Amino acid sequence: MSKKVMWAFATLCFLTAYPLALIAEAPSDTAEVDRIVRKLDDLYRSQSSYGEVEMEIITPHWQRTLAMKVWTLGLEKTFIRITSPLKEKGVATLRIGNEMWNYLPKVNKVIKIPPSMMMSSWMGSDFTNDDLVKEYSFFEDYTYRLITPEDAKEDLLYLECSPKEGLPIVWGSIIIAVRRADTIPVWQKYYDEKGNLMRIWNFGEVRLFSNRRVPAVMEIIPQAKEGNKTVVRYLTATFDADIEDNVFTLRNLRSR
Amino acid sequence: MIFKIAFRNVFRQRRRTVLTMLTMFGGFTLASISIGWSDGTYSHIIDMFTRNQLGHIQVHSEGYLDRPSLYKVIKDYENVGKNIQSIPDVEAWAPRLYAAGLASVGEKSAGIRIIGLDPESENAATHFDKKIARGTVLNDANTHEALLGKGLARILRTTIGGEVVVVSQAADGSIANDIYAIVGIVDTGDEYSDQTGFYLTLQDAQELFALENRVHEIVVIASNLDRIGPLVGEIEDAVSNAALSVAPWQEFAKSFYNAMRADQEGMWISLFVIILIVAVGVLNTVLMSVLERTREYGVLKALGVRPKQIFGLVLTEVNIMATGSIIIGAGLGILINYLLSIHGISYPQSLTYGGFEFQEMYSEVNARSLIIPAITVIVSASLVATFPAIRASRTAPARAMRAH
Amino acid sequence: MEVNAQTEIIVAEGVSKTYSDHGVPVSAVKEIDLTIRTEDFAAIVGPSGSGKTTFLNIISGLDTVTEGKVWLNGKLLSEMSGRELSDFRRDNIGFIFQAYNLIPVLSVEENIEYIMLLQGVPKSERHSKVNKILAELGLSGFENRMPTQLSGGQQQRVAVARAMVSNPSIILADEPTANLDSKTGAELLDLMRELNKTSGMTFVFSTHDPMVMERAHRLVTLKDGQVVSDEIRE
Ligand SMILES: Nc1ncnc2c1ncn2[C@@H]1O[C@H](COP(=O)(O)OP(=O)(O)OP(=O)(O)O)[C@@H](O)[C@H]1O
Ligand SMILES: [Mg+2]
Numbered sequence: 001m002s003k004k005v006m007w008a009f010a011t012l013c014f015l016t017a018y019p020l021a022l023i024a025e026a027p028s029d030t031a032e033v034d035r036i037v038r039k040l041d042d043l044y045r046s047q048s049s050y051g052e053v054e055m056e057i058i059t060p061h062w063q064r065t066l067a068m069k070v071w072t073l074g075l076e077k078t079f080i081r082i083t084s085p086l087k088e089k090g091v092a093t094l095r096i097g098n099e100m101w102n103y104l105p106k107v108n109k110v111i112k113i114p115p116s117m118m119m120s121s122w123m124g125s126d127f128t129n130d131d132l133v134k135e136y137s138f139f140e141d142y143t144y145r146l147i148t149p150e151d152a153k154e155d156l157l158y159l160e161c162s163p164k165e166g167l168p169i170v171w172g173s174i175i176i177a178v179r180r181a182d183t184i185p186v187w188q189k190y191y192d193e194k195g196n197l198m199r200i201w202n203f204g205e206v207r208l209f210s211n212r213r214v215p216a217v218m219e220i221i222p223q224a225k226e227g228n229k230t231v232v233r234y235l236t237a238t239f240d241a242d243i244e245d246n247v248f249t250l251r252n253l254r255s256r
Numbered sequence: 257m258i259f260k261i262a263f264r265n266v267f268r269q270r271r272r273t274v275l276t277m278l279t280m281f282g283g284f285t286l287a288s289i290s291i292g293w294s295d296g297t298y299s300h301i302i303d304m305f306t307r308n309q310l311g312h313i314q315v316h317s318e319g320y321l322d323r324p325s326l327y328k329v330i331k332d333y334e335n336v337g338k339n340i341q342s343i344p345d346v347e348a349w350a351p352r353l354y355a356a357g358l359a360s361v362g363e364k365s366a367g368i369r370i371i372g373l374d375p376e377s378e379n380a381a382t383h384f385d386k387k388i389a390r391g392t393v394l395n396d397a398n399t400h401e402a403l404l405g406k407g408l409a410r411i412l413r414t415t416i417g418g419e420v421v422v423v424s425q426a427a428d429g430s431i432a433n434d435i436y437a438i439v440g441i442v443d444t445g446d447e448y449s450d451q452t453g454f455y456l457t458l459q460d461a462q463e464l465f466a467l468e469n470r471v472h473e474i475v476v477i478a479s480n481l482d483r484i485g486p487l488v489g490e491i492e493d494a495v496s497n498a499a500l501s502v503a504p505w506q507e508f509a510k511s512f513y514n515a516m517r518a519d520q521e522g523m524w525i526s527l528f529v530i531i532l533i534v535a536v537g538v539l540n541t542v543l544m545s546v547l548e549r550t551r552e553y554g555v556l557k558a559l560g561v562r563p564k565q566i567f568g569l570v571l572t573e574v575n576i577m578a579t580g581s582i583i584i585g586a587g588l589g590i591l592i593n594y595l596l597s598i599h600g601i602s603y604p605q606s607l608t609y610g611g612f613e614f615q616e617m618y619s620e621v622n623a624r625s626l627i628i629p630a631i632t633v634i635v636s637a638s639l640v641a642t643f644p645a646i647r648a649s650r651t652a653p654a655r656a657m658r659a660h
Numbered sequence: 661m662e663v664n665a666q667t668e669i670i671v672a673e674g675v676s677k678t679y680s681d682h683g684v685p686v687s688a689v690k691e692i693d694l695t696i697r698t699e700d701f702a703a704i705v706g707p708s709g710s711g712k713t714t715f716l717n718i719i720s721g722l723d724t725v726t727e728g729k730v731w732l733n734g735k736l737l738s739e740m741s742g743r744e745l746s747d748f749r750r751d752n753i754g755f756i757f758q759a760y761n762l763i764p765v766l767s768v769e770e771n772i773e774y775i776m777l778l779q780g781v782p783k784s785e786r787h788s789k790v791n792k793i794l795a796e797l798g799l800s801g802f803e804n805r806m807p808t809q810l811s812g813g814q815q816q817r818v819a820v821a822r823a824m825v826s827n828p829s830i831i832l833a834d835e836p837t838a839n840l841d842s843k844t845g846a847e848l849l850d851l852m853r854e855l856n857k858t859s860g861m862t863f864v865f866s867t868h869d870p871m872v873m874e875r876a877h878r879l880v881t882l883k884d885g886q887v888v889s890d891e892i893r894e
Contacts, residue, residue, distance in 0.1 A: 062427070063429070107434060109421045111358065111365060111421055113364065114365040117358055120358075124430075124431065165350045222292075245590065257774060257777045257778070261766065551761070552764070554761075555757075555761045557746065558749065558757075559755065559774065560748075560750025560775060560778060561746060561750075652723070653717075653722040654714075654723035657757060657759070
């Protein structure tokens with residue numbers, strides 16, 4: 001229930017758990033903070049989802065845009081198939097729990113991603129394979145508190161989240177900025193244990209998909225690689241769609 | 257005349273002379289062999305290390321050595337190679353493309369290092385064909401054939417006849433993926449690199465990574481190890497318009513080079529041993545003969561020979577013996593080093609150095625192995641003889657002549 | 661003291677020498693004042709142990725004084741450097757020692773020409789001088805013998821030849837005839853006397869030999885390290 005599919009893809013996957021409440025004042029009691037965090041966790045969650053996504057990858061050496069279709073079922077299963085450009089058309093990824101497979105139509109082979117490759121990039125983007133697999137909940141896996149940074153803006157609330165002890169989370173802390181009005185995230189900043197900024201996720205273009213208001217655009221800027229950026233944009237998204245379980249099979253992975 | 261007296265003195269006391277010369281000769285020969293051996297061993301290791309894999313000189317795009325990247329390429333590599341080949345003393349050159357990727361066979365997957373190479377020039381430069389433990393060499397065309405490192409084949413549980421799917425990312429950002437037939441297994445002698453080594457023809461690799469007409473590295477083999485230094489400059493001139501950096505093996509295999517240099521300091525220990533042997537032998541005999549011939553020095557001084565000339569006389573005697581010992585020792589040293597350079601000595605247990613296994617080691621005949629011990633013997637003998645020589649030069653004639 | 665360097669080739673003034681024999685002082689010469697003049701043909705006589713050898717050694721700079729001063733050719737010996745002294749000996753003094761003291765590794769000819777070699781005399785000149793003196797001393801044909809292949813007398817003659825061959829201004833001879841038969845000794849003394857007369861070479865001998873005393877023109881007698889008489893005879 002409280003697990004979370006990787007943010008980038010998860011964008012497709014949630015349910016509107018709460019109506020869009022306007023919160024005019026900074027929440028003072030913990031119950032209120034808990035509510036914001038739970039809402040963050042559930043922002044992109046749903047029993048099932050289907051979406052069409054555009055992923056723009058920018059590096060100092062090249063720039064390209066992948067179009068793909070994404071299916072999710074529960075929190076365990078994800079299926080992605082690339083539809084363009086031509087060279088990658090038909091390439092697909094299946095995730096079930098912690099395991100991942102890629103299908104390569106050119107050689108008609110399914111390749112299981114070994115644990116050693118989990119930190120490698122997914123299809124050349126700034127997402128790692130690990131990002132697709134790992135599911136954490138801010139509510140359950142992190143301790144959090146409201147903070148007021150020096151350059152705080154009037155219309156934003158800031159949350160500092162630190163992973164609980166003993167969890168294999170690589171981040172030292174994450175700072176999340178949400179809109180005071182509707183608690184929709186604006187950005188998340190990931191820091192390592194030494195407090196160095198590692199990557200920034202920006203959210204934008206809040207749109208209504210299946211009655212749910214979510215940011216339709218997510219931008220990842222890794223700090224270690226200068227000039228790199230990945231932008232994910234939801235073109236369509238249907239939450240709680242009627243999706244067959246047989247989508248998430250190796251057999252379907254193979255069918256072009 | 258001093259020389260004549262010295263020379264005859266050396267012959268007068270035959271037994272003592274023979275003894276002294278034996279110690280000098282022994283020290284010299286020992287040092288000569290140990291230097292020849294050490295140099296031979298290191299030439300062999302350097303050869304193994306450079307000639308068989310790394311090359312004597314490497315050319316890269318600027319900054320590649322510090323931070324290798326798929327994008328730091330040598331453009332139009334064939335022209336660059338041709339320019340290099342036209343330099344005299346360049347024996348061979350070979351282009352290489354390097355990339356990381358994922359290989360999988362059935363359920364097994366492993367991270368690999370893809371090495372695209374031109375089979376023909378690689379064979380000429382680094383005898384790549386000799387490292388193929390089983391199977392055949394790669395064809396020159398893009399045949400979708402691959403060679404696997406020994407360890408990698410084991411990890412993937414595959415062998416010749418199998419198929420490997422490779423996935424990576426091409427230089428244009430697209431997904432690089434293809435399937436290759438395994439035609440051979442490579443054993444470079446370096447276990448670590450054999451666990452990741454995946455060899456394709458340059459054409460296949462360029463196609464896979466969308467790097468047509470580009471490579472990451474050009475290795476150059478010099479006709480002679482001693483020519484590497486000047487060759488670096490000449491190659492730099494030849495490729496000056498291409499923003500490339502040219503490095504000798506001492507630079508790109510720095511840790512190996514430093515470790516080797518540290519090891520070579522062992523030579524100084526053997527030199528120290530000769531100094532000791534020679535010093536003890538010379539001090540003993542020279543001191544004895546000086547004491548015995550006090551009267552003679554007294555006469556010489558009475559006749560008007562200057563103290564300095566007497567000092568010179570003693571040193572000349574020592575140096576005559578040293579020179580004689582060195583000449584004989586050089587003969588024996590050359591002979592033994594020569595024999596060891598042909599036949600070598602095999603280790604009871606094979607030795608691993610820099611990831612390579614060595615079964616046999618060879619000596620080397622070179623000028624160093626003669627000059628360094630010669631200087632050592634002469635300098636140490638002369639230094640040690642200084643004290644007796646000063647004594648002789650200070651002989652008080654009256655007293656000396658009274659002592660019958 | 662004023663020294664006339666022209667005529668007074670060696671001047672000793674208040675020369676004393678004390679050796680230490682296992683801590684016991686032994687006075688070898690005591691307060692000797694003596695001047696050797698050019699063209700002297702002098703004999704120093706005295707019983708064994710009277711200090712003859714010691715005195716000769718001192719006046720040639722081979723030994724040092726305990727007290728007193730020695731001038732060689734007008735120069736104070738104690739002020740000369742080792743090198744100056746060496747060169748002075750090489751160029752001005754010929755030595756004949758009590759024991760022959762030839763250089764054992766050199767042949768007769770080489771022993772004789774040695775000093776000339778140090779002086780840089782050309783080879784042909786050396787050769788003719790060596791031949792001449794060998795003939796005079798009856799040693800012709802022995803040029804290539806080694807000292808060990810000679811009798812005592814022959815060795816002594818070679819030593820004399822070596823001392824005289826470079827024409828030094830003074831010859832100091834410690835018992836030159838001690839090992840010679842009387843005939844050879846007489847011949848040698850006559851030869852020296854001849855050289856003394858013709859070229860003005862100065863000779864100082866120490867001796868027990870009456871034959872030498874007879875021929876000497878000046879007789880200095882030592883006893884217990886002191887000069888007891890100094891007589892000039894014509
Ligand atoms: N190095 C020495 N140490 C101690 N005593 C010495 C030394 N040299 C000489 N003497 C002593 O000095 C004295 C003089 O010796 P010197 O040899 O001058 O005598 P000499 O007149 O030449 O005797 P001879 O006629 O026997 O040759 C002797 O008593 C001798 O023992
Ligand atoms: Mg005497």
